[in-house]
Amino acid sequence: MTRWSDVIVLGGGPAGLSCARELRKLGVKSVTLLEREAELGGVPRHCGHTGYGLREFGKLYTGPDYAKRIADDASDADLRPRMTALKIEPGGLIRATGPNGMEDLQAKAVVLAMGARETPRSARLISGTRPFGVMNTGALQQFIYLHGRCPFECPVVVGSELVAFSTLLTLRHAGIKPLAMIEEGERITAHRPGEWIARLGFGVPLMVNTRLVRILGQDRVEAIEVDRGFGPERFDCDGVILTGRFRPEAALIAASHVELDAGTSGPAIDGYFRCSDHTFFAAGNILRGIETAGQCWREGKAAAHMALARLEGRLPQRQADARVAIQGPLAYVYPQRIYRDAPTTNPLLFKARVSRAVRGRLSVIVDGAVVWSKRISALPERRIEWKLPYRNMKNCQQVTVELDAA
Secondary structure, X not given: OEEEEEEEEEOOOHHHHHHHHHHHHOOOOOEEEEEOXXXXXXXXXXXXXXXXXXXXXXXXXXXXXXXXHHHHHOOOOEXXXXXXXXEEEOOOEEEEEEOOEEEEEEEEEEEEOXXXXXXXXXXXXXXXXXXXXXXXXXXXXXXXXXXXXXXXXOEEEXXXXXXXXXXXXHHHHOOOOOOEEEOOOOOOOOOOHHHHHHHHHOOOOEEOOOEEEEEEEOOEEEEEEEEOOOOEEEEEOOEEEEOOOEEEOOHHHHOOOOOEOOOOOOEOOOOOOEOOOOOEEEOHHXXXXXXXXXXXXXXHHHHHHXXXXXXXXXXXXOOOOEEEEEEOOEEEEEOOEEOOOOOOOOEEEEEEEEOOOEEEEEEEEEOOEEEEEEEEEEOOOOOEEEEEEHHHHOOOOOEEEEEEEO
8 A cells, every 4th residue: 555645755864854844834734754764863963073053043063963953843744764765666656664564655746865975995996905994984973972982093084075074073072083184185175274173173194195005904904005106105003984975875766767967976956956757856965975964954945845836836847958068177067957948037056066176267158158157266075056047048958067177
């Protein structure tokens, strides 16, 4: 027997909980949220440090307190933890399993908000042995904050995205001082003050232009080999924390009929957060890998309004038929599809990231004419945003986002 809802939300992190909360506030009667973990809240549950919630709630929370706040705010929805979606099918059908066995659920709109995951060691092509002590940030935070255990005493932190600094905070909480933070690029990926925060605030040496090439050890990590441009060097340590390089948790989508975008590795969407099957919407880190919890929370809220518009029949029904092409050193741009006959009242929000550090001119070209242009200086993992009125793209045949690197 199929269980019906007005809207089903897949994922109980900031985007999913924000979406469920907003839908109930908007008056949607039947909102069901499925989360595979036993507790709601997503990644912030594991982050014992502060820094969450200022823009959403006007005050700072620790990760667990923030997770509890957004879960409590969504309690008016039908929240179902320990429910794992196994398959999504056309028309909003979800096949899932949970404490009561297999279930079929269906809704008039489904919001995909399954989040992202860090790239594991196997995908980073790091050679060496397979000892204990190699983990990503999420595993580290579970060890320390959820289980109260210290897996090592002198680890190396690999990467310099914002999540690497979350790692430093987690290690400080456990009384662990890393040997070093290493970064392959010529500068850190996070904002430049992070370099001084690592060195002066945490007392951790920062090694740029440094590539991890091998992990050494038998039962546990004993050392690493790095390459700084003049041959391998050995550093003794007892742990390796691989941070960043997040990818959307999109295995469920990849096995379905919903289109994935090669640039983001997440679902391709239009300006209404809709996927290629218009029953499905997407919000949060499923769209493109990692963003802050606050950014995901806001996207979930925006997607709720689009899902309601579908329920009320206020969204255009024609398939979006103008695709967004990219040129130059851009990793991705979304939305990936534009409606030719879209309403002209609201501007369209574009988001993009570059594939390498670059300075140049970013332009939007519609049917051969430049309709928007701006000089930018950008780094990978830094979000670029701009708004463009829909009237600039009405009845368009081709939209190209071009980055002309200087």
